[in-house]
Amino acid sequence: MTLGRLNHVGVATPSIEKSIAVYRDFLGATEIGEPFDVPAQKVRVCFVDTPNSQIELLEPLGEGSPIAKFLEKNPAGGQHHVCFEVPDIRAATAEMAAKGARVLGEPRIGAHGTPVIFLHPKDTGGVLVELMESPQDAH
Numbered sequence: 001m002t003l004g005r006l007n008h009v010g011v012a013t014p015s016i017e018k019s020i021a022v023y024r025d026f027l028g029a030t031e032i033g034e035p036f037d038v039p040a041q042k043v044r045v046c047f048v049d050t051p052n053s054q055i056e057l058l059e060p061l062g063e064g065s066p067i068a069k070f071l072e073k074n075p076a077g078g079q080h081h082v083c084f085e086v087p088d089i090r091a092a093t094a095e096m097a098a099k100g101a102r103v104l105g106e107p108r109i110g111a112h113g114t115p116v117i118f119l120h121p122k123d124t125g126g127v128l129v130e131l132m133e134s135p136q137d138a139h
């Protein structure tokens with residue numbers, strides 16, 4: 001597996017609206033999408049575009065959201081994961097599992113509409129890593 005482009009950095013927040021204000025009014029972001037729900041991952045999502053990447057704002061959605069658990073430990077929110085693109089999620093999953101990585105769950109459709117997996121931070125230097133299949137029309 002060759003690690004691809006950094007697609008986005010995931011940031012957990014108790015309020016997407018408040019985080020949008022931080023990125024727009026405090027940091028000067030000009031390209032901010034509309035928030036939307038990803039029920040499969042129990043999150044509400046909003047993408048803030050930067051010239052070379054994106055910030056993925058994540059708010060808990062419904063019961064048992066992994067973001068709710070994160071916010072229990074980090075009530076103000078904070079950096080949650082980094083997401084790299086790979087050409088083939090099935091191949092990447094198999095390869096990482098063969099290397100002994102703890103792959104969290106089966107590939108599932110992520111916020112960009114392509115399949116994603118997560119790698120346990122204990123195997124990746126303390127950083128929760130999302131691998132995302134590159135969108136077909138992206139590059």
Ligand code: CO
Nearest residue numbers: 010056083130
């Ligand atoms: Co993500």
